[in-house]
Amino acid sequence: MDANQTDAAISVRNISKHFGDFRALNNVSLNVRAGERVVICGPSGSGKSTLIRCINRLEKHESGTIHVDGLVLDDSRRSRDAIRAKVGMVFQQFNLFPHLTVLENLTLGPLRARGKSPEEARELAMRYLTRVRIPEQAEKFPRQLSGGQQQRVAIARSLCMEPQIMLFDEPTSALDPEMINEVLEVMTELARSGMTMVCVTHEMGFAKGVADTMVFMDHGEIVETAPPATFFTTPATERCRDFLRKILRH
Amino acid sequence: MKHAFLFAALAFLLGGCSGDWGWYVVDPRTTTGITNLKFLLGGLWYTILLSVTAISISVVVGLLVALPGLSQYRVLRAFNRVYVEVVRSVPILVLILWVYYGLPPVTGITIGIFWSGVIALALSDSAFQAEIFRAGIQSIDKGQYEASHSISLGYADTMRFVILPQAIRRILPALGNQLVYMLKMSSLVSVIGMQELTRRANELVVSEYRPLEIYTVLVLEYLVLILIVSALVRRLENRMKADDQR
Numbered sequence: 430m431d432a433n434q435t436d437a438a439i440s441v442r443n444i445s446k447h448f449g450d451f452r453a454l455n456n457v458s459l460n461v462r463a464g465e466r467v468v469i470c471g472p473s474g475s476g477k478s479t480l481i482r483c484i485n486r487l488e489k490h491e492s493g494t495i496h497v498d499g500l501v502l503d504d505s506r507r508s509r510d511a512i513r514a515k516v517g518m519v520f521q522q523f524n525l526f527p528h529l530t531v532l533e534n535l536t537l538g539p540l541r542a543r544g545k546s547p548e549e550a551r552e553l554a555m556r557y558l559t560r561v562r563i564p565e566q567a568e569k570f571p572r573q574l575s576g577g578q579q580q581r582v583a584i585a586r587s588l589c590m591e592p593q594i595m596l597f598d599e600p601t602s603a604l605d606p607e608m609i610n611e612v613l614e615v616m617t618e619l620a621r622s623g624m625t626m627v628c629v630t631h632e633m634g635f636a637k638g639v640a641d642t643m644v645f646m647d648h649g650e651i652v653e654t655a656p657p658a659t660f661f662t663t664p665a666t667e668r669c670r671d672f673l674r675k676i677l678r679h
Numbered sequence: 680m681k682h683a684f685l686f687a688a689l690a691f692l693l694g695g696c697s698g699d700w701g702w703y704v705v706d707p708r709t710t711t712g713i714t715n716l717k718f719l720l721g722g723l724w725y726t727i728l729l730s731v732t733a734i735s736i737s738v739v740v741g742l743l744v745a746l747p748g749l750s751q752y753r754v755l756r757a758f759n760r761v762y763v764e765v766v767r768s769v770p771i772l773v774l775i776l777w778v779y780y781g782l783p784p785v786t787g788i789t790i791g792i793f794w795s796g797v798i799a800l801a802l803s804d805s806a807f808q809a810e811i812f813r814a815g816i817q818s819i820d821k822g823q824y825e826a827s828h829s830i831s832l833g834y835a836d837t838m839r840f841v842i843l844p845q846a847i848r849r850i851l852p853a854l855g856n857q858l859v860y861m862l863k864m865s866s867l868v869s870v871i872g873m874q875e876l877t878r879r880a881n882e883l884v885v886s887e888y889r890p891l892e893i894y895t896v897l898v899l900e901y902l903v904l905i906l907i908v909s910a911l912v913r914r915l916e917n918r919m920k921a922d923d924q925r
Contacts, residue, residue: 487825513831524826528844537840538830583826590830 437496438463438594438625439484444493446479446649453479454490455649461642463593466626468636468657471646472672477629480646481596484627485516498593514542517587521599523579525571531558531582532567535589543590550589557585561615577608581615588619595619597628631676637661645669704889705896715883719896722876723904729793729868729875730861733800737861738854740801741808746838748813759809766806772867775799779871796868804861811853815846848919855912859905866901876900 439461446454454476461467469477482488484495486502486509495502497512526534535554539545545553558564561581563574571579580600587595597616601609613635620626620639630636636643636657643660645653645668653660653669661677664670705719706712748759769777779795782788790798819842827837847854869878880897884890 485829487828510831513828516829518825518829520822520826520829522820522822524820524822526823526826526841526845528848529840538832541836541840542831542833586826586830 437461438465438498439627440494440496441480441484442494442496444480444483444490444495446476446483446488446490452649454483456493457646457649457651458493459644459651459654461594461625461627463625464623465641466620466639467628467642467644468640469627469629469644469646470631470633470636470672470676471652475646476649477646478598479649481518481598481627481629484596485513485518487518514590515593516596517590517592517594518596519580519583519587519598519600521602523571523576523583523603525579525583525586527571530568530570531563531574534571534582535586538586538590553589554585557588558582560588560618561585562611575608576604577611580604580608580612584612584615584619594625594627597626597630599629599631601630601632633661633673633677645672647672700892701889702892704883704887704892715887715893716896718883719876719879719893719900722874722879723900725793725873725875726862726865726904729796729800729873730858730865733797733865734804734858734861736797736801737804737808737857740805742812744805744809745812745816748809749816759813763806763809766802769803771799771803771864772870774803775867775871778802792868792871792873795871796865796873800861800864800868803864804857807857808854811850811857812846815850815853816842818849819845851912851916851919855909855916858912859908862905862908863901 437460439459441457441459443456443458444454445452445456457476457480459467459480469480471477479488483490484497484502498515500508500511500515502508502512526537529537532551532554535557536545536547536550539550539553540547543550555564555567558567561584563578563581563585566574566578566582571582574582584600600616601612604612609632613632616626616628617635617639626639628635628640640657643653643655643657644651645660645664645666647668653664653666655665660669661673664673703709703712705716707716744759744762747755748763750756775796778790778799779792782790782795782798823841823845824837827841832841865875866877869875869881872878876897880893884893887893
């Protein structure tokens with residue numbers, strides 16, 4: 430194991446993944462340092478979501494290795510559980526539990542998976558609800574909230590597990606335009622606090638403001654990796670230039 | 680309203696008849712009539728007890744059979760398939776006879792009439808319950824599992840706190856349906872001598888020789904029982920719906 434793999438928060442080495450005949454990931458490698466903010470962009474079907482879903486084993490990679498915080502991700506339940514305990518995830522469709530109140534959504538993990546007492550779990554939940562600026566919605570059900578509020582609850586639910594790394598899978602893509610900012614503000618605040626983040630998003634304003642590293646993917650491969658300053662001004666590849674032209678036009 | 684209309688129609692139908700009808704066998708104004716009615720209604724308790732016990736067992740067994748059916752392992756899925764296909768291929772009446780007459784010599788355990796009935800009904804129903812649960816669980820969005828995994832919930836906690844509470848709400852109408860079905864199918868247990876509604880009617884017919892009147896009462900007994908149960912199930916559904924709209 431080289432120094433990169435032990436020091437890195439996430440170390441992905443040469444992973445591949447197929448869905449039937451479709452090659453979702455082709456020999457992808459990615460390093461994320463502790464505290465680093467990485468934004469992954471690329472056209473749909475480029476493998477962005479698959480890549481981050483492999484990191485907490487929502488998808489299984491076929492070859493290559495993944496290390497998270499020095500732990501190898503393999504077929505064993507122990508390795509999977511240990512890594513999931515370190516990694517939080519926010520989904521495009523929020524995936525809140527519709528039959529539970531906001532507070533219950535937040536306390537379920539701490540109560541059942543962390544063995545916290547009801548008081549501790551509640552306190553934790555209220556702390557993170559305050560942090561995403563909706564403590565007054567604690568007793569409501571998800572369907573009573575706006576999309577933006579629901580996504581902030583989902584972020585708080587992940588934070589309640591006190592992860593070291595947060596993965597965001599297109600967190601604003603299912604939102605109405607006027608609600609995107611409230612979610613991005615919460616994510617920006619989280620980035621300022623030093624959280625290690627990997628975000629799949631097309632919000633280039635957010636990326637410019639927050640990212641340490643930009644990653645461009647296409648056809649299951651990482652085409653370009655660069656700091657935002659170079660990435661947005663002088664992209665090295667034609668594919669990346671073409672993609673940026675398309676999404677930055679409006 | 681609907682009930683009142685039904686009863687009015689029946690009263691008219693029956694009241695207008697003469698000659699061949701012999702309502703005296705169940706006439707509440709005579710002592711024989713009252714004795715007979717009491718005898719007939721006495722089966723109600725057994726019908727309910729039998730059905731409710733059987734469905735309680737079949738719901739649990741059904742869930743335990745449904746879960747392997749959703750497994751990623753082929754062996755477990757095969758177990759589910761075989762169980763469902765085999766059990767639901769056997770007619771309930773045949774199963775009742777087989778459990779009552781067949782199981783004791785095979786296992787060496789003597790089973791009473793009541794428990795033979797319960798076992799046969801529960802076994803038969805469990806295959807259907809398993810399919811209902813499987814459909815309900817499969818209707819839950821994949822994202823619910825992924826969110827559960829991402830907050831480190833294990834399989835049991837994911838099922839118990841996230842998936843099943845949602846699935847059960849969705850399958851409640853189907854479960855109500857099964858309860859009604861079970862109440863009706865419990866009449867088959869009369870063939871092994873269970874003193875439920877149908878058996879009592881049969882016995883009274885033998886002594887009174889008035890099948891038309893007695894079986895008409897029997898029809899009414901089931902009708903009233905099941906209309907009440909249906910109303911209760913509907914109320915439960917509405918309450919859950921109201922919960923969902925809070």
